[in-house]
Amino acid sequence: MKARNITPKRDASASPSPVDDRWLSAKEAAAYLGVSTRCLYQCCRANVLRHARITQTRGGVLRFKRSWLDTWMESHAKRGL
Numbered sequence: 001m002k003a004r005n006i007t008p009k010r011d012a013s014a015s016p017s018p019v020d021d022r023w024l025s026a027k028e029a030a031a032y033l034g035v036s037t038r039c040l041y042q043c044c045r046a047n048v049l050r051h052a053r054i055t056q057t058r059g060g061v062l063r064f065k066r067s068w069l070d071t072w073m074e075s076h077a078k079r080g081l
Contacts, residue, residue, distance in 0.1 A: 021067050023052075029064040033073065048072075 024032065030040045041062075043049035050068040054061040 021065055023063040024066060024069075026062050026064070029069055032066065033069055 026037050026040055030037045033040065040049070044051045044062060049072050050064075052063045054063060
């Protein structure tokens with residue numbers, strides 16, 4: 001009998017791998033969080049969501065790491081019973 005190569009399932013609580021933690025655009029980040037881009041920009045303007053501003057113009061290009069978004073969501077999660 002041949003040994004099968006079985007890949008363990010990834011733990012959802014584990015930190016994202018470098019491949020999963022690529023830079024996301026504002027549109028991708030909003031979709032990932034399940035919010036509108038308007039809500040995302042408001043959170044950035046209020047400095048409550050970590051982001052990187054690529055350009056210094058008023059409407060600058062923003063980028064987000066998936067791990068930053070996960071951390072922000074965890075900090076806003078409500079504890080159940």
